[in-house]
Amino acid sequence: MMAIKTEACFEILGQLYEKVLLGTTLENDSHDCGCYLSPAFSDQASSSTTCSEGSDNRGVPDGRPPASTNSASTNSAEPKCWKRNAQQSSAWEIRLLQLTVIRVMITRILSSDTELQAKEKYREIIKILLKSSEVDSELTSMFQNSDKLLPHMAAKCLALLVYFRLKEKMTLSKSWIAFCQKNLSVHTESDKVVYCLSTLTDVIKETFKDPCSQKTEILKQFLTPFDTVFEEFYNSFFSQHFENFQDTSKIVTSLMSFLELLELLIATRIHLKSHFTCQRLLFLKPSCVLNVITWPIKAFVKRKCIIFIKKCLLQKVGEDLCRGSVPALTLPDPHFDTDMLALADAILQAVDLGLLRALSVCGEPSCFGGDEVQPGGAHVPGADHVTLRAASLLIIKSLEIKFQSCASVNEMKVDLQRFMSELLTFLKPHLRPCLPSCNLCEWLPKVFIEQDDDMLEAAKALMAIYLKLTRDCETTESLTQEKEMWKHHTHDNGYNPHCIFLFFLRNIGFDSSVLLDFLISSETCFLEYFVRYLKLLQKEWDNFFTICKYFDVTELKDNIDICGCAPFLVEDRNSNQAEPGPLAAAGSQRNNPSWHSPASPEPLRQVVMSKETQGTLQDDRRSPQKVSQSLVDYDSSEDSEVESTDQHIANSKWTSVYQEAKKNVQDTCGKGRNEKGLNLEPHSRPLFPNESNAPVSVLCDIATNSIFSEGGVSYSTARCFEELQGAIQRLQKKNLFPYNPTALLKLLKHIEAIYNKCVSPL
Structure with a gap:
């Protein structure tokens, strides 16, 4: 030249x-x-x-x-x-x-x-x-340069060149393969390892981004030379003790890079249906990654590990890259179920050994552009809810996976009680407001209130556990007393599906438009969860109404703030304001009716009020709060008259015992309220005094008599379902619903029919 x-x-x-x-x-x-x-x-x-x-x-x-x-x-x-x-x-x-x-x-x-x-x-x-x-050799030689920009650019460039070779069906460079194999066979503190991992990671990312249909073939050509090398690196990297490293920053960088590579390898297994040993490393030896949480390492590294494992359990690894469809005509993964069970067992064993105690959940300040609070900046202490949510999902999902292959009902009950007790003990000190002792099912909305997708994953997993235990208990337990004890077990361990669903509805103010948004969105598993719950609701009306009565009683007792803690704010989607959403919780356990009290409600037909005597005055405090408008105005101009909801006026001939009790509670508490009857001031203790003049038995009678009135939880739920059904039908009529909702509408109509039968008995 x-x-x-x-x-x-x-x-x-x-x-x-x-x-x-x-x-x-x-x-x-x-x-x-x-x-x-x-x-x-x-x-x-x-x-x-x-x-x-x-x-x-x-x-x-x-x-x-x-x-x-x-x-x-x-x-x-x-x-x-x-x-x-x-x-x-x-x-x-x-x-x-x-x-x-x-x-x-x-x-x-x-x-x-x-x-x-x-x-x-x-x-x-x-x-x-x-x-x-030998462009590959020239680029890899830049990895040892002490400058940071040149090795970074060399790694990015090399990854594109490697993918170009794969795309053009060219033979991979032998010098580059030898370089990677040499540096990954035994882990060292060299910067070459980090840039080598970065190059391999970028090649897989390019594979996912490419819209071509030969992704599986490209991936097979790429992973074949490294299948054994990745396993050697996995073993050597995690077998070393963190204290033995001279430069901890290098081991942290290597760890973060390797976790990203592992996540992509597992993502290729799920989304591209390829089968290599390196894609099973986490499942074959999960304790290696779990042990990182016990290392004396910074909290953000532990958070990265636990989030990575959570994604693997939920099969959400690489979800930001995997937007295409799964390749057709691919062989099923014969080891997937076994690997998931092995990972779940390893997590539960780690919890037994003190995994939760090794987690750091003290919230750290968010620092843009740095890791330290600037002088004069205020640091508000609080819990790291990201870690709390991830740890909670780890345990719940692991229990669900384990119970799928467990045949013993007693073993499942013992495991569930042990691990849920461990989880609740771990969560209680970090939850604000406090977790009530009488209804532990409220832990789920408190932990997941800021993360819809994780909340619904947790609710779905707990429902799967409940259904598994229900089926097995029905075949093994025949005595009524044993069944009642099992029902109490669901509340003591915080996994009763009716409580969880009602807490969810109350957090959204019984707003059907929020449910509609969830059903339309593909970002959560709400559709699957909602369908499962509606099917369960058809079979367990008695349990549902018993819990609704309990909710009504506790709300009467504590006057909206049932647990004596500040209500959550329900965000308005179309404004910057927020209204307090009523949140169901519980007061003192000794002053509340038992979940399986002998004084359980009489048959529903005996406690239902007739249509003529039902109040038409809308209870502002307990009526569905329209805290948010629909993301889209689904009513068209030509249908507005037919589809509008009539506003009922007060019926002067009707006096509700529930309304009188509410007024007495308000007078007793002496709390200021706005025109809608909502308390806008957060508070930290029960509004209803423990030594109330109204006995619990009186409150039970009031709640029983008003269970189908406009002030009751069951009425609010039924009305929410009715509004949701109407909205779905309107969208279906205009061909605006994103999928066929026929099965969902059938379930909602069946629920409506059962409710109407209870309200108007023959």
Whole structure:
């Protein structure tokens, strides 16, 4: 190659960059372009400049730029800087510009927006570059450079070159494979390991991003040389003790990089249906990753580990990359169920050994651009709810998976009680407001109130546990007393599905539009959870109404703030304001009726009020709160008259015992209220005194008589379902619902029929 000065090199590379960035067809000779992009060319250009100018400057040690030079980002942003004096240029800057041009060129090749003629020219240049020089060896040699930018750019560029080879069905570079195998066979504290892991990770990401249909074949060609090497690295990395490392920052960086690679490997197993041993490493030896949580390491690393394991249990690994459909005609994974069970067992064993006690859940301040609070900044102490949610889901989901293969009812009950007790003990000190002791089912909305997808995953898992135990108990327990004890067991361990669903409804103010938004959205598992609950509700009306009565009693007793804690705020989706949403909880256990009290409600037909005597005055305190409008106004102008809801006026002939009791409670408490009857001031203790003048038995009678009135929880639930059913039917009529809701509507209509039968007995 003819020697060329650095100044001319910058000018040529700058012109290439501008044209490739715009996606225009290059008129230059392909071989010349390949030579200019070769990493070895930068050394020759630098040497040529040095000799021609009679300078003793033979390049900057370690490849670092001189203090007077600008960064590569400046080169990209200001093309005029390319025509700088040769004395201010260096091989470092030329290399960065070469790497940038290569990356943009390959990105253009992979993009569907690039014109075919330009794409073919770029493809020809990259192939010449790969054949004419050992570009992979040149790039891997940059990994040991003490400068941070050059190795980073080299790793990104190398990943694209590797994927280009895979895409074009070219043989992978033997030198690059040997480099990776050497550095990953035994873990060291070298920076080469980090950049090697980064390169491998980026190749898999490119595989996911590519819309091509040969992803599985590409992945097979890529993973075959590394299947055994990944296992060796996994064993050597996690077998070392954290205290033995001299530079803990390097081990943390390696760990974070390797966890990202493991997540992508598992994602390829799920979404691309490929089968390699390296994709099963976590499931074959889960204790290795779980032990990281016990290391004396920073809290954010432990959080990363526990979130990673949570994603694996929920099969949500790589969900931000995997948007396409699963390849057809792929073989099923024969080890998947066994691996999931092994992971669940390992998690439960780790909990037995004190995993939760090793977690740091003290909230750390969020610091933009740093990890320390600036002087004068206030640090509000609090719990790390991300970790709390992840730990909770780990235990619940592990129990669900374990119970699927467990045949003994007694064993399941013992395990459930032991681990739920461990979890609730772990959660109680960190929950604000406090967790009531009389209804532990409230722990779930308190922990997951800020994360809808995790909350519904937890609720669905607890329902699966409940259904599993219900079926087994029905076959083994025949005595009524034993069944009542089992029902009490569901409340003591915080997994009763009716309580959980009612707490969820109250948190959203019984707003059917929120349920509709959940049903339309694909970001959560609400549809699956909701259908399962409706099917359960058809079978357990008596249990549902008993719990509704309990909710009504406790609300009467504590006057909205049932647990004596501040109500949660329900966010208005269309404004910046927020209204307090009524949250069901419980007061003192000794003053509340037992879940399986002998004084259980009489048959429903004996306690139902007739239609004529039901009040039409809407109870502002207990009526469904329209705390948020629908995200879309589904009512059209032509249907507005038919579909509008009539507002009922007060019936002067009717006096509700429930209304009188509410007034007495308000007078007793003496709390100021707004016109809607909502207490806008948060409070930290029960509004209803423990030594109430109203006996519990009186409150039970009031709640029983008003269970179907407009003030009752059951009425609010039924009305919410009715509004939801109407909204779905309107959307279906206009072909606006995203899927076929026929089965869902059938369930809602069945629920409505059962409720109406209870309200109007023959």
